Amino acid sequence: MSAIMETEMHAASMGSSTATSLVSARDLTMRFGGLTALDQLNLHIVEGEVLGLLGPNGSGKTTFFNVLTGLYKASSGSIIYQGREVIGQTPQEIYRSGVARTFQRSRLSLPLTVFDNIVIGDYQHMQHGLFFNLFRRKAFRAEYDAYVAKVEALLHIFSPPLVARMFEPVETFSMIDRRRIEVCRALLSEPRLLLLDEPSAGMTHDETEALMDDILQVRNKLSNLTVVLIEHEMNVIKRITDRCIVFNYGKKIAEGTYAEITADPNVQTAYLGEDE
Numbered sequence: 100m101s102a103i104m105e106t107e108m109h110a111a112s113m114g115s116s117t118a119t120s121l122v123s124a125r126d127l128t129m130r131f132g133g134l135t136a137l138d139q140l141n142l143h144i145v146e147g148e149v150l151g152l153l154g155p156n157g158s159g160k161t162t163f164f165n166v167l168t169g170l171y172k173a174s175s176g177s178i179i180y181q182g183r184e185v186i187g188q189t190p191q192e193i194y195r196s197g198v199a200r201t202f203q204r205s206r207l208s209l210p211l212t213v214f215d216n217i218v219i220g221d222y223q224h225m226q227h228g229l230f231f232n233l234f235r236r237k238a239f240r241a242e243y244d245a246y247v248a249k250v251e252a253l254l255h256i257f258s259p260p261l262v263a264r265m266f267e268p269v270e271t272f273s274m275i276d277r278r279r280i281e282v283c284r285a286l287l288s289e290p291r292l293l294l295l296d297e298p299s300a301g302m303t304h305d306e307t308e309a310l311m312d313d314i315l316q317v318r319n320k321l322s323n324l325t326v327v328l329i330e331h332e333m334n335v336i337k338r339i340t341d342r343c344i345v346f347n348y349g350k351k352i353a354e355g356t357y358a359e360i361t362a363d364p365n366v367q368t369a370y371l372g373e374d375e
């Protein structure tokens with residue numbers, strides 16, 4: 100089947116005649132010694148969707164993110180993002196092409212301020228030579244002010260009270276605010292594709308609900324953004340995804356709406372099998 104036909108089939112499954120694939124993974128395989136974490140995986144990520152990635156522990160979800168963001172080099176197969184092969188590109192190149200992510204474990208520097216934590220991700224884009232900082236004070240100030248305005252705007256989408264506290268250290272913030280800060284950091288580069296690895300991990304039910312509202316709000320405000328989230332909380336998946344893909348043993352075993360995948364016997368067996 101041609102790539103165009105597959106894209107059109109996906110457009111049809113999204114209920115839209117204009118939907119196109121932002122990412123296409125084909126026969127993607129990632130081996131760690133004798134362990135096959137991704138096993139000839141084929142999937143598409145459709146532009147503008149919120150896609151949920153599900154699957155039992157160890158089914159390859161985070162490995163997929165790690166390959167897509169260039170942290171791991173796939174053993175074989177291909178990932179086309181915006182018409183270009185991702186495999187072989189460095190994490191920095193992939194980031195610059197518009198793919199940003201958060202991690203399962205927090206990667207914030209707790210003693211640093213909210214502002215510093217957010218802009219640190221964009222460090223490579225900054226003019227930061229000694230000459231620039233010492234002798235081009237006006238340009239330095241303008242760049243700094245532009246970053247402050249950008250961070251304020253991002254924090255404002257999530258939680259206006261965070262704006263007033265943006266120069267306070269992250270260690271003084273609650274878990275949900277820390278997650279918001281991490282998502283803001285990922286959004287600073289104005290990505291087209293945002294990958295969220297278990298955003299609800301370690302949060303209470305109410306915090307999770309609030310963060311999901313935030314993510315929906317971000318998605319409404321940044322209409323070109325495509326979001327993929329790995330999540331174990333089925334309520335979250337049900338509430339915010341347009342479509343889901345389920346992994347098991349590094350393969351895609353189901354895809355469709357939340358209602359479709361939860362009714363799928365393959366999915367039920369994968370999860371029940373894990374509990375037994």
Ligand SMILES: Nc1ncnc2c1ncn2[C@@H]1O[C@H](COP(=O)(O)OP(=O)(O)OP(=O)(O)O)[C@@H](O)[C@H]1O
Nearest residue numbers: 131134135136154155156157158159160161162163
């Ligand atoms: N760097 C690595 N070296 C060796 N094995 C790895 C590495 N990264 C992942 N694996 C293995 O690959 C498999 C898939 O792991 P992965 O973290 O992608 O699963 P997951 O679906 O994200 O799981 P979870 O839901 O528990 O986060 C697991 O068996 C894991 O132990």
